[in-house]
Amino acid sequence: NEQTPQEHTLDNSLALLKDGYDFIFKRRREMDTDIFQTRLLGQKAICIGGKEAAELFYDTTKFKRSGAIPKRIQKSLFGVDAIQTLDGDAHRHRKMLFMSLMSRERLDVFMQLLAEEWEAAAGRWERLEELELFGESQELLYRAACRWAGVPVEEETARQRADDMGDMVEAFGAVGPRHAAGRRARRRIEDWLEGYILDLRAGEFKVPEDTAAYAMAFHRDLQDRELDARMAAIELINIVRPIVAIGRYVVFGAIALHEHPAYRAKLAADESKYRQWFVQETRRYYPFTPFLGASVIHDFTWQGHEFEEGTMVLLDIYGTTHDPKLWDEPDAFKPERFEHWGGSPFDLIPQGGGDHRGGHRCAGEWLTIDAMAVSLEYLANRLEYEVPAQDLGLSLSRMPALPESRFVMRSVRRKQGAG
């Protein structure tokens, strides 16, 4: 592979932890390239970024996911052998199950539940002097997610369960205690929901057929078998956990509103276009997924670069959403840019690219966008609050990114007559 820029290091895993979201992007800038070769976790890796790279990465004839996702990520973030690791017909069949939960009607039901939970949370917050939006929004999203998914919410455990869901996400870019906490959280939640799936199958509880709990409990695979109860629990977690993770975007939206207060009035106005643009810009601008990994199925050549069978390939998600070739002033927060966005499936890729049904693109992207719009409407229009001095800076070397203060709010009040 003489054509491909290479880093001559024994292994770059430590640099990856240090550079975090900027690991691939920084090297792309330094070498002025959209492709380079390095070594990570003891093996050769090709890193790619940009729109054409994203198009390549989502070609399922060239890349597969089985064997591409490290076990430590599966044991914390995703669940072992879950949908993220499937390929071909098995993947398409499982993905249909997830997408069947995302009809317009079912999304509207979620948004109604979410609005109720915002209202209930605001009532609780009015009695507090001060609160952290991150934990609070994860909890209210957890409550809405469970009600929507057919999972019982117990008052005594709700906050702990919500924190457990959040800790699985917190684990992904960490080594040491933060990673270990995510694994423990996953074990607790899998144990609990595996029991629940077995109870559903035994008829001890009844849930509506259009819920995720029902779908996972009674789904049949291509061989017409039920999912193993543990796997059904893992896939149910693949619905609830990422809904809870929208709390990170709620915090990012709150930071953006705080730093660009002129948008408050625009978001509150009847016109919804600003809400859409603001949501898209929040997803583009703030760091969440750093990169994605896949493995080369057969040797092929792309733009003169050789990809050998079995090579690990990483797609630069953060760098693609900040690529100056794709975004004018990429490091400025400018929702209006979306007035002229062409809607390509390969440039705005914070939740993956390509096609939702045929590939691995996030099953919950539409739900995320709508849930952020509902949440921003609350923050901008229905609530009054103070933002005391605190450190809201985001470090690109902390994966996943989160402000140290987790967004402290003070003296929260519901506005009279809002909405």
Ligand code: HEM
């Ligand atoms: C996959 C991001 C919310 C369910 C993904 C992928 C990313 C992502 C980057 C991987 C795409 C790929 O592998 O090519 C996010 C972000 C979210 C979010 C940043 C914001 C909180 C959600 C929600 C749900 C969800 C709310 C469900 C309700 C899934 C599932 C997959 C997935 C099931 C696996 C899809 C597959 O492998 O085919 N998400 N997601 N996500 N997401 Fe999300």
